[in-house]
Amino acid sequence: MNTKERSIIKDLALAPEGHLKIDWVNAHMPVLNRIREQFEKEQPFKGLKVAISLHLEAKTAYLAKVVKAGGAEVAICGSNPLSTQDDVCAALVEDGITVFAKYNPDPKEYKELLIKTLETEPDLIIDDGGDLVSMLHSERKDLLKNVRGGAEETTTGILRLKAMEKEDKLQFPMIAVNDAYCKYLFDNRYGTGQSVWDGINRTTNLVVAGKTVVVVGYGWCGKGVAMRAKGLGANVVVTEIDGIRAVEAYMDGFAVMSMEEAAKVGDFFVTVTGNRDVIRGEHYKVMKDGAILSNAGHFDIEINKPELDELSESKRTVRRNIEEYKLKDGRKFYLIAEGRLVNLAAGDGHPAEIMDMTFALQAMSLKYVNDNYNSIGKKVVNVPYELDEQVARYKLASMNVTIDTLTDEQKLYLDSWAEH
Numbered sequence: 001m002n003t004k005e006r007s008i009i010k011d012l013a014l015a016p017e018g019h020l021k022i023d024w025v026n027a028h029m030p031v032l033n034r035i036r037e038q039f040e041k042e043q044p045f046k047g048l049k050v051a052i053s054l055h056l057e058a059k060t061a062y063l064a065k066v067v068k069a070g071g072a073e074v075a076i077c078g079s080n081p082l083s084t085q086d087d088v089c090a091a092l093v094e095d096g097i098t099v100f101a102k103y104n105p106d107p108k109e110y111k112e113l114l115i116k117t118l119e120t121e122p123d124l125i126i127d128d129g130g131d132l133v134s135m136l137h138s139e140r141k142d143l144l145k146n147v148r149g150g151a152e153e154t155t156t157g158i159l160r161l162k163a164m165e166k167e168d169k170l171q172f173p174m175i176a177v178n179d180a181y182c183k184y185l186f187d188n189r190y191g192t193g194q195s196v197w198d199g200i201n202r203t204t205n206l207v208v209a210g211k212t213v214v215v216v217g218y219g220w221c222g223k224g225v226a227m228r229a230k231g232l233g234a235n236v237v238v239t240e241i242d243g244i245r246a247v248e249a250y251m252d253g254f255a256v257m258s259m260e261e262a263a264k265v266g267d268f269f270v271t272v273t274g275n276r277d278v279i280r281g282e283h284y285k286v287m288k289d290g291a292i293l294s295n296a297g298h299f300d301i302e303i304n305k306p307e308l309d310e311l312s313e314s315k316r317t318v319r320r321n322i323e324e325y326k327l328k329d330g331r332k333f334y335l336i337a338e339g340r341l342v343n344l345a346a347g348d349g350h351p352a353e354i355m356d357m358t359f360a361l362q363a364m365s366l367k368y369v370n371d372n373y374n375s376i377g378k379k380v381v382n383v384p385y386e387l388d389e390q391v392a393r394y395k396l397a398s399m400n401v402t403i404d405t406l407t408d409e410q411k412l413y414l415d416s417w418a419e420h
Contacts, residue, residue, distance in 0.1 A: 193224025209233030
């Protein structure tokens with residue numbers, strides 16, 4: 001059965017537009033292009049099957065093509081129902097990659113598409129949020145036998161993996177790509193910062209300048225969201241549970257307060273915590289009429305939707321990707337993209353040049369785990385520093401930027417413990 005017969009997508013006729021999108025990012029991902037050239041020569045995945053679960057848009061599609069160029073048989077599904085782009089799926093199928101993904105499937109079909117991807121019996125996995133790995137260790141243990149290891153994209157996924165490792169449940173090694181410098185320093189900060197506001201602005205078509213933006217969580221993603229909100233002219237409030245991050249946000253020039261207080265003043269809310277119910281019932285009770293709610297964390301649980309439903313007398317779609325909740329007291333709140341990842345469910349995700357580094361790390365990490373899975377063991381490990389730094393050097397070369405190197409005397413000085 002060929003890829004067209006095996007795949008489950010919306011419409012193969014959408015492929016031409018998908019090819020244009022993939023060609024565009026290809027032209028703006030020089031690091032991944034360099035790795036593709038290496039993979040084509042070395043064929044590190046020859047004879048292997050790779051299953052990928054990521055937000056299925058053009059940049060992810062190009063990563064899948066790079067892995068395929070390394071000799072792999074690739075099957076891919078989406079990691080979020082609202083971030084899948086049907087034209088990109090069709091283009092991948094035409095390019096010989098098996099795709100199990102559609103835009104906005106119902107929960108049952110979404111799960112079935114994940115299972116279909118695992119039923120290709122992969123040797124290696126690239127995961128986003130830990131859905132594939134979690135399913136392998138729970139409902140489909142029968143498919144574990146061939147898996148050598150994989151790489152995880154997100155903070156949320158790594159938390160799940162480490163919980164499994166702690167309980168001695170993890171059955172193969174996973175590389176924590178999210179924890180690599182070339183991921184969180186750039187993807188999480190600059191990528192999330194820009195793409196979140198791309199998604200909010202294109203969806204709402206409202207001005208940000210002069211408004212109060214509440215950023216819930218000041219990790220690397222929250223730092224980026226706050227920084228870009230400030231650049232757009234907003235008054236930025238940060239809420240945190242971590243004292244050190246709260247001090248950092250304060251010294252970065254942002255107001256810091258509890259969510260109970262921030263809820264009273266916010267015009268825009270962006271959750272970026274990876275935790276559940278960070279905006280909930282008691283916060284809705286004090287929010288201003290017209291508040292706009294959005295989430296940039298992996299799952300749609302950061303904004304408590306059941307409690308919002310309970311407080312509301314009606315709900316309607318007022319604009320693509322915006323639901324209006326009319327409360328019983330007459331106030332109206334607006335939820336973007338059902339509380340799912342606003343930058344992908346209501347936008348195109350991170351800029352191509354940013355994902356160039358992240359997906360280069362994914363490709364190199366996949367090769368690393370395949371080369372070393374027997375010695376790594378059944379645990380979560382970081383991306384080796386030399387791979388991380390190599391991606392940075394490739395990026396610098398693509399921008400025609402040169403940096404210094406240590407002289408022999410400088411190396412000796414740094415390695416010496418004697419009096420200098």
